[in-house]
Amino acid sequence: MRLQGKTIGYFLAEGVEDLEFWVPLMRLQEEGARVIVIGLNTHTVRGKHGLEMTPDTSIDEAPGAHELDGVVIPGGWAPDKLRRNQRLLQLVRDIDTQHKIIATICHGGWVPISAGILRGRKAVGSTGIKDDITNAGGIWVNEPAFREGNMVWGRVVEDIPAFCRELVNALAE
Secondary structure: OOOOOOEEEEEEOOOEOHHHHHHHHHHHHHOOOEEEEEEOOOOOEEOOOOOEEOOOEEOOOOOOHHHOOEEEEOOEOHHHHHOOOHHHHHHHHHHHHOOOEEEEEHHHHHHHHHHOOOOOOEEOOOHHHHHHHHHOOOEEOOOOEEEEOOEEEEOOHHHHHHHHHHHHHHHHO
């Protein structure tokens, strides 16, 4: 259990990609991490493929950056809703300032883009956000998953195994 004692914030909103939510979350739990699912509120939401998920807490009640070892941002359409919340964007900026892990897959990259922390960094996600990454000053890298500094990136659902490996390794360091 390589992540025993780690606390990870895991963002959730309506329209999340079900597999990008559940698989990395379960992998973190399997490694002993305490995962706190943070929603815009505490209402149950439905993923893109119909699964229901309920946040543990709202962003207004969520732990601060000093209490978290990192955050995970799954894709789907949820990141478009998450990035509109200023408190959530500030939490991401604070995590980044503290050089803690920020992990994102697929469309999850919209959140660091909106948080203004992407300039000069390598990034990947769904090809649907490639232009957004480059327009935000990021450097598009077409790889399944990788880590650069405190950022962990995954491309799409098919790349979840590689994303999970990078995520666990980054948090274990």
